[in-house]
Amino acid sequence: MSLHGQKNRYGNSFKCSLCGCHGHADLVASLNILGRLGDKEIRIGMSPSRVKQYWMVVTSVGNH
Numbered sequence: 001m002s003l004h005g006q007k008n009r010y011g012n013s014f015k016c017s018l019c020g021c022h023g024h025a026d027l028v029a030s031l032n033i034l035g036r037l038g039d040k041e042i043r044i045g046m047s048p049s050r051v052k053q054y055w056m057v058v059t060s061v062g063n064h
Contacts, residue, residue, distance in 0.1 A: 018059075 014025040
């Protein structure tokens with residue numbers, strides 16, 4: 001399930017429900033993790049619900 005509540009993974013394939021960007025699900029996930037490397041808001045041990053809440057705010061301003 002995506003941050004926006006829509007299914008976006010089909011086996012090994014991922015497709016963004018907002019922009020249509022697609023690729024291998026593991027590659028997309030690893031690029032997302034790499035992109036968050038310097039993010040000071042997300043910390044080790046942070047609950048998944050808190051990360052989702054944070055990213056809902058970030059993506060609401062045009063990023064995803």
